Amino acid sequence: MRGVARFLKNLVRPEPLAPMVIDAGGTSLPVVFRKNANARRLVLRFSRDLSEVRVTMPGRVSRNEAMAFVNKSQGWIEKQLAKRETQTEDPSRVLFRGEEYELVYTGELRGLISIDLPQARILVPGDKAHAPRRLADWMAREAKRELTEASHRRAAEMGVHVSRVSVRDQKSRWGSCSSSGDLSYSWRLIMAPPHVLDYVVVHETAHLRHMNHGPAYWRLVLKHCPNAADAKDWLKANGGKLHRML
Ligand SMILES: [Zn+2]
Numbered sequence: 001m002r003g004v005a006r007f008l009k010n011l012v013r014p015e016p017l018a019p020m021v022i023d024a025g026g027t028s029l030p031v032v033f034r035k036n037a038n039a040r041r042l043v044l045r046f047s048r049d050l051s052e053v054r055v056t057m058p059g060r061v062s063r064n065e066a067m068a069f070v071n072k073s074q075g076w077i078e079k080q081l082a083k084r085e086t087q088t089e090d091p092s093r094v095l096f097r098g099e100e101y102e103l104v105y106t107g108e109l110r111g112l113i114s115i116d117l118p119q120a121r122i123l124v125p126g127d128k129a130h131a132p133r134r135l136a137d138w139m140a141r142e143a144k145r146e147l148t149e150a151s152h153r154r155a156a157e158m159g160v161h162v163s164r165v166s167v168r169d170q171k172s173r174w175g176s177c178s179s180s181g182d183l184s185y186s187w188r189l190i191m192a193p194p195h196v197l198d199y200v201v202v203h204e205t206a207h208l209r210h211m212n213h214g215p216a217y218w219r220l221v222l223k224h225c226p227n228a229a230d231a232k233d234w235l236k237a238n239g240g241k242l243h244r245m246l
Contacts, residue, residue, distance in 0.1 A: 098193025143190035199231030
């Protein structure tokens with residue numbers, strides 16, 4: 001009987017932190033809830049790729065209160081989605097190693113992508129329709145070279161071993177580290193200033209020693225990258241922009 005009662009109770013009242021799905025202007029949007037004893041109030045924000053809404057709940061807030069808060073925020077959520085969808089970057093400009101360049105599609109049939117430093121231009125040959133794709137591939141190659149070199153250098157400094165370095169175009173994170181020592185990065189880090197790329201490399205390489213974000217891990221990161229906080233702030237403020245270019 002008690003088992004049945006508990007079953008019915010769970011049917012009526014779902015787990016306090018079970019995710020829900022809301023309809024935001026025709027888009028089904030998952031909402032995930034997180035308890036945080038240190039939070040002072042309910043906070044609602046988007047994941048970086050806008051694929052879900054995250055609600056932080058202070059210790060004493062109930063699921064019903066959190067859901068009421070989500071309902072009340074519906075208008076704001078829809079407005080944010082609409083705003084981000086129309087937000088685009090100037091297609092004739094691009095960031096590379098933290099500097100802004102004008103993109104020039106030369107239309108020349110042959111030749112390699114080159115940088116005209118004095119005039120801050122990147123010259124891309126080939127037909128215009130495929131030029132952005134070609135530029136993205138070129139940047140991914142540059143990123144792989146730089147991230148591989150930096151990862152091995154940092155690993156040697158920390159006395160750890162890197163197996164393989166790869167680059168991808170994943171939206172959810174800038175880097176990851178597997179237990180077998182493989183490091184993977186977003187190639188878009190090549191657009192960011194060098195100290196930001198370096199921080200992500202230190203962050204991932206340090207995981208080869210500590211597979212967590214504990215105090216010893218952060219001590220190691222800060223020892224090798226004293227500006228970690230600046231780099232994190234830069235990514236928070238500009239990360240979305242990197243994903244909207246190319
Ligand atoms: Zn990490």
